[in-house]
Amino acid sequence: MGEPASERAEKTALAIILAAFVALGIVYSVVVPPFEASDELWHYPMVKYIADHWDLPVQDPNNVGPWRQEGSQPPLYYAIAAALTSWIDTSDMEVARHLNPHVDNGVATPDGNINLVVHNPALESFPWRGTVLAVHLVRFLSVLMGAAGVYFTYRVAREVVPGDPAVGLAAAAVHAFTPMFAFISGAVNNDNLMVPLCGLGLWMLLRLAGEREWTTRQALARYLALGVVLGLGALTKTSALGMAVVTAVVVTVRAGGRRSWREFLLGGLAAALPMLLIAGWWYLRNLRLYGDLTGLNVFTQILGTRGVPADLAQLWRERHSFLAGYWGNFGGLNVPMPSWAYSLLNGLSLVALVGLLLCLCASASGLFRIGGGAVRRTFKPRRSRTRHTSDAGRAAPSSSGVRRTYTSPPPPRPASPRR
Incomplete structure (x- = not known):
């Protein structure tokens, strides 16, 4: 027998979400100029260093390399990206990655000077080559990694709420189409x-x-x-x-x-x-x-380090920038979305939170049904530990004088005589 129609519909919906995410991620990866995604201008030099030397840099605060703080990051992502691009001649990186000395990274300045690097159209035009080609290949790889992240979000949601496929699909869609996630998935990060x-x-x-x-x-x-x-x-x-x-x-x-x-x-x-x-x-x-x-x-x-101590009051004052950075603040965190977009997304989050609380309060066991089903099954006694021994089936008085009956599993059926 074939799989039920509901399962086919669920798989089709998941495939559509993943395909749409990959398409969106590729659009971001192609449209965003090289090194204009958050911290990409620091992440990519790590890829190049490993591809050139098959070694790791030693960090020196007094002699900082082009990777800056990212040289202190664990190397697996960079090593995979280096293996993908090691065949490319990236000796033109310093030309393709000509830093803009006038940009204020992380701040949307009134003069609109928001480009992290000075771009050379001759280097960045298609067909790509050199460093620009390497950057785009790593971006494509990152999009596939992002799709894997969306899929595992779906699997996690299906495990937590196994009886409602819509929850898994909704979780995957929210993950996939959060603007900042799609943007970063199309970058070297x-x-x-x-x-x-x-x-x-x-x-x-x-x-x-x-x-x-x-x-x-x-x-x-x-x-x-x-x-x-x-x-x-x-x-x-x-x-x-x-x-x-x-x-x-x-x-x-x-x-x-x-x-x-x-x-x-x-x-x-x-x-x-x-x-x-x-x-x-x-x-x-x-x-x-x-x-x-x-x-x-x-x-x-x-x-x-921070110029202002990160106490709770200060973190609260910075909540708007945190939320903007989560939902979508592009470029070097200096290309924000329209203010109404943040209001809409924050409002939807509040509605979702209210819905979650109502769901959990719907019954006394709601919290365990939604979030603790897996743990509840873990603590359920195994059958071998629930069987009684010689006391099974006997009636015993309780302290209040009411008789309680302890039952045992039914006795095994006698074997049928051979014919």
Whole structure:
């Protein structure tokens, strides 16, 4: 029998969302001039350095390279991009990446001088070549990574709310068509690899938390695969290390629900070892070179610190710029959308929040049904632990004098005589 019509419709809708996102991302990648996407003018030099030397730069705040603070980022995204473009002669990078000395990066100035670089139409016209070709190839790769991130958002939503396909499709659509996400997906930026890796890791964690029928051995295979994903994420961006904390929680919850110290210890090791083998060398390198596992001490020295302390009052005053940066502030965060667009998107977010709260309050179990179905299945006792022994079937008085009946599973049926 073929798959139900509802499943075909769901797959078709998901395919349309992914195809539309890829098309939108490619449009962004082609239309936005090279190095005019946020921090692309720092990310791409890392790609070029690795492609030229197959080595990593050593950060020096007193002698900053063209990659600036991005040289302190984990290298996986840059290494993949370097492998894709290493055959291209990019010796013209300094010409194609001629920095505009008059731009105020991050500020939409009244004079309209918002270009991060001085553009050379002869270099940037199609057919692309040299550095411009390399940038566009990495951008195309990033669009595909963004599509993978959208897909895993769909999988996560389907895992959290398995009974409503519309939730998964809506989550994928919101992810795909958030303007800033589509814009960054069409740029050279290591976030483009971190997002799908974290989405995949979260999906795997939800499946681990919710699948109580897996034996410890079956779960260990999933923990090992999860550890590989965690390692790849940690080798892409340090913020992906937060997934390790979530993993520790899931291992503890799952092992606690099964009352299994064996799964707690082996599951934790199975997830941690691949992660350490894949990414540990990078953090040890940072410790050796900079005295800091993450290398963020040198990162902040190069990037610079805030002129105003980031207390809660100051962060609240900056909320509008945070929201604009989330929804869509293009170029070097100096090409904002119209103000009505932010008002509309913020309003829709408030409506969605109200809808979520109403959904959770609809019944006493709403919170668990929406957000904790996987955890609830984990703590459901296994059948082998619910069987009673010699007391089964006996009636016993309670302290209040009311008799309670303890039942046992029905006895096995006698075997039928052979004929």
